Amino acid sequence: MYARVSTHEQAEQGYSIDAQLDTLRGYCKKNGLEVYEEYIDAGISGTSLKGRVALQRLQQDAEKGLFDELLVWKINRLARNAYNLLGILDHLEHHNVSFRSYSDNFETSTPIGKFAFQMMGAVGELERNTIVENVKMGMKQRAKKGEHNGKLPLGYRVVPDPGNLSKRSKAVTVVPEEALIIRKIFELYAAGRGLKSIANELNHTGYKTKTGNTFSTTAIKEILNNPFYSGKVRYNRYDNWSNKRRRGKSAEPIIADGKHEAIIHDVLWEKVQFLLQKKSFTPARIFDGEFLLSGLIRCPKCGAAMVASRTRSKTKTGEIVNRLYYSCGAFRSKGSSVCSANSIRKQEAEEEVMNRLARVLSKDRILKAIVDKINHRLATRTIPLQEELKHIRSQLEQAESKKRLYLDLIEQNKLDNSTVAERIQEIQAKLNELQANKSRLELELTEGNTSPVVFEQVRELIRGFHQVLTAAPFEQRKTLLHLFIKRITMDASKKIETIELSFDENVDSYFSDSTVAAAAGDSLQHKQARKREKIEIVI
Numbered sequence: 001m002y003a004r005v006s007t008h009e010q011a012e013q014g015y016s017i018d019a020q021l022d023t024l025r026g027y028c029k030k031n032g033l034e035v036y037e038e039y040i041d042a043g044i045s046g047t048s049l050k051g052r053v054a055l056q057r058l059q060q061d062a063e064k065g066l067f068d069e070l071l072v073w074k075i076n077r078l079a080r081n082a083y084n085l086l087g088i089l090d091h092l093e094h095h096n097v098s099f100r101s102y103s104d105n106f107e108t109s110t111p112i113g114k115f116a117f118q119m120m121g122a123v124g125e126l127e128r129n130t131i132v133e134n135v136k137m138g139m140k141q142r143a144k145k146g147e148h149n150g151k152l153p154l155g156y157r158v159v160p161d162p163g164n165l166s167k168r169s170k171a172v173t174v175v176p177e178e179a180l181i182i183r184k185i186f187e188l189y190a191a192g193r194g195l196k197s198i199a200n201e202l203n204h205t206g207y208k209t210k211t212g213n214t215f216s217t218t219a220i221k222e223i224l225n226n227p228f229y230s231g232k233v234r235y236n237r238y239d240n241w242s243n244k245r246r247r248g249k250s251a252e253p254i255i256a257d258g259k260h261e262a263i264i265h266d267v268l269w270e271k272v273q274f275l276l277q278k279k280s281f282t283p284a285r286i287f288d289g290e291f292l293l294s295g296l297i298r299c300p301k302c303g304a305a306m307v308a309s310r311t312r313s314k315t316k317t318g319e320i321v322n323r324l325y326y327s328c329g330a331f332r333s334k335g336s337s338v339c340s341a342n343s344i345r346k347q348e349a350e351e352e353v354m355n356r357l358a359r360v361l362s363k364d365r366i367l368k369a370i371v372d373k374i375n376h377r378l379a380t381r382t383i384p385l386q387e388e389l390k391h392i393r394s395q396l397e398q399a400e401s402k403k404r405l406y407l408d409l410i411e412q413n414k415l416d417n418s419t420v421a422e423r424i425q426e427i428q429a430k431l432n433e434l435q436a437n438k439s440r441l442e443l444e445l446t447e448g449n450t451s452p453v454v455f456e457q458v459r460e461l462i463r464g465f466h467q468v469l470t471a472a473p474f475e476q477r478k479t480l481l482h483l484f485i486k487r488i489t490m491d492a493s494k495k496i497e498t499i500e501l502s503f504d505e506n507v508d509s510y511f512s513d514s515t516v517a518a519a520a521g522d523s524l525q526h527k528q529a530r531k532r533e534k535i536e537i538v539i
Helices: 008-015 017-030 053-063 082-094 111-144 176-190 195-205 217-224 241-248 266-278 329-334 346-362 364-380 382-411 417-446 455-471 474-484 506-511 514-520
Strands: 002-005 039-042 069-072 098-101 156-160 170-174 232-235 254-257 306-314 320-328 485-490 496-503 535-538
Touching: 002 017, 002 053, 002 069, 017 039, 017 069, 039 053, 039 417, 053 082, 053 417, 082 098, 111 232, 111 254, 170 176, 176 195, 176 217, 176 266, 195 217, 195 329, 217 266, 217 329, 306 329, 320 329, 320 346, 346 496, 364 455, 364 535, 382 417, 474 485
Parallel strands: 002 039, 069 098
Antiparallel strands: 156 170, 232 254, 306 320, 485 496, 496 535
């Protein structure tokens, strides 16, 4: 059985996990069906397959032949996208697993059932798209009327509307202590301070963002660009954000006079916008250099990704010398209150990484010792995971008991529903979190990547990796490093400590690329074309 719920609204409309499971359990009991497992994705949208750990585990169990039929309350619980829906069905059919929907009253073991499934999938996607369009239309109308949509930025909060007796009616009010931060940001920028300088000062003072994080240059720029602070409401800044992200910038965003109080007066707002526009051109590149490892090396102090940097100095003869480094990204964007530069010379870092790869490749005994260590860790890693899973299952039982107790007291009229509704919601949120962790651990325990690593396979992977890395152009070498190197750590003395490599099915697709294979100059094409389980090694 599979159950999913994405929002509190669905739970309120009767789609809750408990309601789905109770219905499906009753159906199985009535028809004499044995339940192998209940797969639950709580608080996750059905728009895509991303993040649906229980569904991934379900598909793996189907591959192993652990059950022969999948039962859901309604097909939109499985997916709200026809493409994803048909992909899941095809995967199940390939492994001889039939599909049945309780509410839609059909199953896929017959041609008519398959046809009905496809039609219902298309109808479900149309229904979802219609709902999305209606919601967007409503939000556009709210924006045009000056009402906010979504989360409020730093400086504001929602309170009950004193002019409206309806419980759902809310008003936006200024948070004085947060408004001070916003005014300071605008005033400092108007006075000529840069984004990093402002972030550095705020972080030194101890100010935090809306989410409790330190300020970055990106966060400062987002605040300076937000017309909400000038009393305006902006909506439809991006189209199709879930797929396009910042690439989908809208040509016609809605900007209207808001019903909320402005924090920044018009004169200061206009001055800041003028300065932002003046500084918006892309400057010429201040230094040359091909940085292979930016984003891969981690700061030894805070763990942030190291980025490209340089220093300039003048020799006795008057010549300007540029020295290239990798420096802490958090220091570069947030200032010295967060971290320090912790720089390492570019040439030194890249030579050490390349030399270490070459040493491991040339000495089988070193690689063999690494593989043995990996296999030992794989053999023992399941024990803590099983202990954690046991603990989470115990917590789930306790939370379920608390929830049932409250519901029983409400049914017996010993408690008023309105007085404990918030507590029940808190318990349900905790249940969703525990269920997600349970699904993650169960997936990790059942994944095939716990099988022993074969020494010959690792040696061949590193040989191919090294051949491409030494022969390909810079862009391909950088792509390869970022594809296969998970993390490079430094020790306190700013020396390369460990290089974590991760190989999975992407290895084959990258090595079989004709351009890369030609650069390597040997027969890397179509090497081990079958899907490979992930292999992680530390050198």
